[in-house]
Amino acid sequence: xxxxxxxxxxxxxxxxxxxxxxxxxxxxxxxxxxxxxxxxxxxxxxxxxxxxxxxxxxxxxxxxxxxxxxxxxxxxxxxxxxxxxxxxxxxxxxxxxxxxxxxxxxxxxxxxxxxxxxxxxxxxxxxxxxxxxxxxxxxxxxxxxxxxxxxxxxxxxx
Numbered sequence: 001x002x003x004x005x006x007x008x009x010x011x012x013x014x015x016x017x018x019x020x021x022x023x024x025x026x027x028x029x030x031x032x033x034x035x036x037x038x039x040x041x042x043x044x045x046x047x048x049x050x051x052x053x054x055x056x057x058x059x060x061x062x063x064x065x066x067x068x069x070x071x072x073x074x075x076x077x078x079x080x081x082x083x084x085x086x087x088x089x090x091x092x093x094x095x096x097x098x099x100x101x102x103x104x105x106x107x108x109x110x111x112x113x114x115x116x117x118x119x120x121x122x123x124x125x126x127x128x129x130x131x132x133x134x135x136x137x138x139x140x141x142x143x144x145x146x147x148x149x150x151x152x153x154x155x156x157x158x
Contacts, residue, residue: 010035017041024049036061043067053078066093069100076101088113095120102127 016022017030018041031042031052042048043056044067057068057078068074069082083094083104094100095108095116108120
């Protein structure tokens with residue numbers, strides 16, 4: 001019975017941490033939670049104050065740092081710091097986010113990790129294609145071609 005009550009309390013805090021109407025005081029408390037997922041929800045919350053985003057940008061949990069980097073309310077100076085995070089997953093999270101400033105995406109195209117740099121290049125193309133009315137980034141979609149097709153590796157754009 002104690003486990004169910006504890007789970008209920010944690011779930012309630014998780015929901016509160018993601019609520020746009022959550023008070024700054026409660027977000028402050030939840031940002032110091034022992035539960036990683038609750039801290040992650042605080043980091044995802046667009047209403048989280050900058051001082052909490054600064055704190056959570058140094059969190060021990062990678063998912064929390066990714067959430068800070070992809071939060072639309074995170075200032076550029078924090079995102080810039082996260083773009084040089086030691087964990088490539090944090091950098092990859094920023095490289096995948098189309099809301100990451102273009103200058104930062106361009107920096108990530110030079111990342112030492114090939115997954116990060118490749119994803120940053122794809123995201124850069126996607127961001128730049130927003131200005132082109134009929135370009136839907138179809139290069140990301142493919143289908144198998146019929147046997148004997150002239151295309152490399154039997155792939156054809158759909």
